Amino acid sequence: MKNRGIVELSVGIFLLIGILGLVFLAFQVSGLTKKSMSEGYVLTANFDNVGGLKVRAPVQIAGVVVGRVTDIKLNPKTYQAVATMLIYDNYSIPNDSNASILTQGLLGSNYLGIAPGYSQVNYKAGEAIARTSSALILEQLIGQFLFNIKK
Amino acid sequence: MTSQACIRIDHLTFCRGERKIFDDLCMEIPKGSIVGLMGPSGTGKTTLLRLMSGQLTPDTGKVFFDDDEVTALSRAELYRVRKKMGMLFQSNALFTNLSVFDNVAYPLRERPDLSDALIRDIVLMKLQAVGLRGARDLMPSDLSGGMARRVALARAIAMDPELILYDEPFTGQDPISVGMIIKLMRLLNKSAGMTSIIVSHDIDITLNLADYIFVIADGKIIGKGKPADLVNDANEQVKQFLKGLPDGPVPFHYPAKEYISDLMGED
Amino acid sequence: MYPVDRIRALGAAGLHFIERVGDAGLVLFGAIFKKPNLRKSLPLLIQQIYVVGFLSLPIIIVAGSFIGMVLALQGYNILDKFAASEELGPLVALSVARELGPVVTGLLFAGRAGSSLTAEIGLMKATDQLSSMELMAVDPLQRVIAPRFWAGFYSLPLLTIIFSMFAIFGAYGVGVSWIGLDEGSFWSNMQASVDFRIDIVNGVIKSIVFGFFTTWIAVYQGYACVPTSEGISRATTRTVVFSSLVILGLDFVLTAMMMGGW
Numbered sequence: 001m002k003n004r005g006i007v008e009l010s011v012g013i014f015l016l017i018g019i020l021g022l023v024f025l026a027f028q029v030s031g032l033t034k035k036s037m038s039e040g041y042v043l044t045a046n047f048d049n050v051g052g053l054k055v056r057a058p059v060q061i062a063g064v065v066v067g068r069v070t071d072i073k074l075n076p077k078t079y080q081a082v083a084t085m086l087i088y089d090n091y092s093i094p095n096d097s098n099a100s101i102l103t104q105g106l107l108g109s110n111y112l113g114i115a116p117g118y119s120q121v122n123y124k125a126g127e128a129i130a131r132t133s134s135a136l137i138l139e140q141l142i143g144q145f146l147f148n149i150k151k
Numbered sequence: 152m153t154s155q156a157c158i159r160i161d162h163l164t165f166c167r168g169e170r171k172i173f174d175d176l177c178m179e180i181p182k183g184s185i186v187g188l189m190g191p192s193g194t195g196k197t198t199l200l201r202l203m204s205g206q207l208t209p210d211t212g213k214v215f216f217d218d219d220e221v222t223a224l225s226r227a228e229l230y231r232v233r234k235k236m237g238m239l240f241q242s243n244a245l246f247t248n249l250s251v252f253d254n255v256a257y258p259l260r261e262r263p264d265l266s267d268a269l270i271r272d273i274v275l276m277k278l279q280a281v282g283l284r285g286a287r288d289l290m291p292s293d294l295s296g297g298m299a300r301r302v303a304l305a306r307a308i309a310m311d312p313e314l315i316l317y318d319e320p321f322t323g324q325d326p327i328s329v330g331m332i333i334k335l336m337r338l339l340n341k342s343a344g345m346t347s348i349i350v351s352h353d354i355d356i357t358l359n360l361a362d363y364i365f366v367i368a369d370g371k372i373i374g375k376g377k378p379a380d381l382v383n384d385a386n387e388q389v390k391q392f393l394k395g396l397p398d399g400p401v402p403f404h405y406p407a408k409e410y411i412s413d414l415m416g417e418d
Numbered sequence: 419m420y421p422v423d424r425i426r427a428l429g430a431a432g433l434h435f436i437e438r439v440g441d442a443g444l445v446l447f448g449a450i451f452k453k454p455n456l457r458k459s460l461p462l463l464i465q466q467i468y469v470v471g472f473l474s475l476p477i478i479i480v481a482g483s484f485i486g487m488v489l490a491l492q493g494y495n496i497l498d499k500f501a502a503s504e505e506l507g508p509l510v511a512l513s514v515a516r517e518l519g520p521v522v523t524g525l526l527f528a529g530r531a532g533s534s535l536t537a538e539i540g541l542m543k544a545t546d547q548l549s550s551m552e553l554m555a556v557d558p559l560q561r562v563i564a565p566r567f568w569a570g571f572y573s574l575p576l577l578t579i580i581f582s583m584f585a586i587f588g589a590y591g592v593g594v595s596w597i598g599l600d601e602g603s604f605w606s607n608m609q610a611s612v613d614f615r616i617d618i619v620n621g622v623i624k625s626i627v628f629g630f631f632t633t634w635i636a637v638y639q640g641y642a643c644v645p646t647s648e649g650i651s652r653a654t655t656r657t658v659v660f661s662s663l664v665i666l667g668l669d670f671v672l673t674a675m676m677m678g679g680w
C-alpha cells in the first residue's frame with residue numbers, strides 16, 4: 001500500500017502502451033485512413049459472369065481504391081449477377097463509365113475496375129452502371145483457343 | 152424480550168454428504184460466560200462454530216444469536232449481525248499483504264462513519280490491549296506465531312463484539328504465548344463482558360478457564376456442566392476424554408482381523 | 419454389469435462437471451452483478467491490473483518479438499520460393515493479428531496470470547482469510563474476486579495488442595533490417611492487405627472473449643478449490659489446462675463465425 005504511487009503509474013503506463021499499440025495497429029499496420037472511414041454512396045452493376053469477384057473486393061479507378069463491393073446477388077428475372085458497391089463520397093463516376101471485372105496481377109484475386117468516361121454527368125446514389133464487361137473465365141478462353149486452332 | 156442466552160441452538164441437524172455430523176443438538180450459551188467446547192478430533196467442533204456464525208446452514212433446526220434467528224437471516228442482515236461477533240481462527244487468517252496496523256483496521260474501515268483519526272486511535276488501543284502497539288508496521292510474515300495470534304485477536308475485538316469464538320487458540324503455541332492468550336481471554340471476558348466460546352483440545356487449560364463446558368462426541372452432547380462437576384461425570388466417554396486415557400469407548404485398535412491369524416499370513 | 423458401471427460413472431462425471439459449471443456461474447454472478455463500492459473497489463482494481471497486466475508485460479513483449487521474428491524468418495524462406503517475398507509484411511501481420519496474437523497471448527496469460535490468481539485465491543481460502551472477511555461483514559466475492567476478474571478482463575485485450583505490435587516490430591527487424599527487404603513495400607503491402615475492422619478488431623474481440631473465460635476459470639478454481647496444499651496445486655493445474663482448451667476451442671468457433679462474415 002505504501003508504493004501506491006508506483007502501482008498507479010505502472011498501470012497508467014500499461015494502458016498508455018496499449019492505446020499506442022492500438023493506434024499503431026490501426027494506422028501503420030492496417031492503413032486506416034480518414035477516407036476509409038468516411039461514408040459513401042451505393043451503386044450497382046450487372047454482369048453476365050462475375051467470375052471470382054468476392055464481397056469486400058476493392059473497386060478501383062486507375063488503380064486507386066475508390067470503394068468496396070458490398071453484395072453480390074443473382075437477378076432471378078434476367079439471370080445476371082448484380083454486384084452492389086459502396087463508392088466513397090469524395091469520388092464521382094461519370095455516367096458513361098465502364099465497369100469490368102479484372103484480376104490483380106496474373107493469378108491474383110478479382111477486383112472491380114471502373115474505366116471512367118467523358119460525361120459531365122455523374123452517377124447518383126442507387127443507380128446502375130450501364131456498361132459492364134464480365135470476367136474472363138480461363139476455361140472459356142482455352143475452349144475458344146482450341147476451337148480456333150481446330151479451324 | 153432479551154434472553155439471557157447469547158447463543159441458543161434448537162434441534163440442530165447437520166449432515167455432510169452421507170455422514171451425520173450433528174444429530175438433534177440443543178445447546179444454550181449464557182451471556183458473559185466463558186464456555187468450552189471439547190471433544191475428540193473430527194467431531195466437528197469447528198463446524199459448530201461456523202454454524203453459529205451463519206457461515207454454514209443446518210439441515211434442520213435453528214440457531215439464535217441474541218434475539219436474531221441466524222438461520223433465517225438474509226445475507227445483508229447476516230452481515231449486520233456478524234458485526235457483533237468476532238472469531239479467532241486456528242490459522243490466524245491475517246491478510247498477508249497488509250501490515251499489522253492495516254489488518255486490525257480492516258473491519259473498522261468498513262464503517263463509513265468512522266474518520267481516519269478515530270480509526271487510528273481504536274487500532275492503537277486494541278494493539279495496546281494485546282501488547283503489540285509497537286509492532287504496528289510489521290508485516291504478518293515478520294511475526295512469530297504467538298504475536299500473529301495476538302494480532303488476530305486484536306482484529307477480532309476491533310469492533311467490540313459481544314461474542315468471540317476461539318478456534319483452537321492454544322494449539323501449537325509455546326507456553327509463554329499460551330499464558331498471554333489466557334490472560335487476554337480472561338481480561339476480555341471480565342472487563343468487557345464478552346461471551347467467549349473456546350473450542351480446544353487442551354483439557355487442563357480449558358477446565359481451568361471455562362465457566363461451563365460441553366463435551367461433544369458422535370454428533371451429540373455427551374457431557375455438560377461446570378468443570379468441577381464434569382470431572383466426576385460417570386459417562387465412560389467423558390472420562391476417557393478428560394483423563395486422556397488411551398483406550399476406552401474410543402478404542403486404541405482400529406478394527407482389524409485377529410492378530411495371530413494375520414501374523415501367520417492367513418488370508 | 420461391468421460396462422453399465424462404466425457408463426454410470428461417465429454420467430456421474432458429466433453431471434458433476436455441469437454442477438461445477440453452474441457453481442462457477444453463480445460465483446461470477448455474485449462477483450460482477452452487485453453494486454460496487456467505488457471508493458473501495460477502484461484502488462483494488464488498479465492494484466490487480468498492475469499485478470495481472472503490467473507484470474505480464476515482460477513475457478508478452480519478449481514472446482511477441484520472438485514470434486514475429488521467427489514468423490518473418492520462416493515466412494521469408496517459403497515466400498522466396500514463389501518470388502513473393504514482398505508479401506512478408508501481410509503474412510506476419512495477418513497471422514499475428516487474427517490468430518497468433520489472441521491465442522498465444524491468451525495461453526501465456528493463462529499460464530502466468532491465471533495460475534497465480536488461482537494459487538493466490540486458493541491460499542487465501544486455505545488460510546481462512548476469505549472466511550474471516552465474511553465474518554467481518556465483507557463480501558469476499560466483491561472484495562477479492564471481482565477486482566481480479568475485471569483486471570484480467572481489461573488486461574488481456576491490451577496485452578494482445580501489445581503482443582501484436584511487438585511481433586510486427588520483430589518481423590520488421592528481421593525482414594527489413596536483417597534480410598534486407600524494401601521498407602516501403604513492407605508497410606504498404608501490409609496496409610493494403612490488413613483491414614482494420616476485419617483483422618485487427620476481430621483479433622481484439624477474440625482476446626476480449628478469451629480474457630473473460632480465462633479469468634473466470636482462474637478465479638473460480640481458486641475460490642472453489644479444496645483448501646489444502648494438494649488441492650491448490652490441482653486447482654492451479656486445472657486452471658491452466660481448462661483455460662488453454664477453452665481458448666483453443668473458442669478460437670475455432672470465433673474464427674468460423676468471423677469468416678462467415680458477421
